[in-house]
Amino acid sequence: MKTAVYPGTFDPVTNGHIDIIERALKLFDRLYVVVGDNPQKAPTFTAEERVIMLKEALKPHGSKVEVEQFRGLLLNYVKEKGSNVIIRGLRAISDFEYEFQRAQFNREFEKDIETIFIMTKDDYAFLSSSIIKEIAMFHGPVKGFVPEVVERKLKEKFH
Numbered sequence: 001m002k003t004a005v006y007p008g009t010f011d012p013v014t015n016g017h018i019d020i021i022e023r024a025l026k027l028f029d030r031l032y033v034v035v036g037d038n039p040q041k042a043p044t045f046t047a048e049e050r051v052i053m054l055k056e057a058l059k060p061h062g063s064k065v066e067v068e069q070f071r072g073l074l075l076n077y078v079k080e081k082g083s084n085v086i087i088r089g090l091r092a093i094s095d096f097e098y099e100f101q102r103a104q105f106n107r108e109f110e111k112d113i114e115t116i117f118i119m120t121k122d123d124y125a126f127l128s129s130s131i132i133k134e135i136a137m138f139h140g141p142v143k144g145f146v147p148e149v150v151e152r153k154l155k156e157k158f159h
């Protein structure tokens with residue numbers, strides 16, 4: 001069984017993330033979506049809330065996708081799951097430098113773990129969790145850019 005790990009902050013999950021997940025599922029039998037905290041960003045939603053939203057949005061994929069929270073070194077999580085693949089999404093050139101550095105770093109420590117980059121659908125190329133939060137904060141329309149559960153939670157958060 002081929003498995004992969006898709007790590008991120010997912011604060012909150014957007015349709016861009018979902019698109020990457022669905023593309024990854026065409027290549028792998030099982031995907032672990034792992035919610036972590038980026039030390040550079042203060043999250044809007046707690047890790048528990050982010051996990052709940054992802055689980056709800058990914059329900060249609062059943063047991064092919066598992067959502068978990070993880071604190072620690074990602075490489076250890078990947079090995080723990082018996083996987084050797086990390087999935088990351090790429091939007092624009094601006095993502096590249098950061099992603100390249102992380103992938104190189106991970107390879108330096110675990111030469112058997114590969115990072116695979118998946119490009120999102122054009123429609124989602126501009127989408128980010130931060131943009132979504134900005135729109136929601138000012139009560140703008142987020143429909144079509146995030147799963148329904150996220151739309152609801154954003155309304156609760158920024159009413």
Ligand code: ADP
Pocket residue numbers: 007008009010011014015016017020038087088089090091095119120124125126127128129
């Ligand atoms: P991180 O804080 O780890 O970058 P994010 O939750 O912001 O976590 O993103 C997780 C992954 O999903 C990253 O690889 C990011 O580049 C990718 N990603 C985020 N938004 C999109 C999008 N709209 N299209 C494609 N990939 C995306």
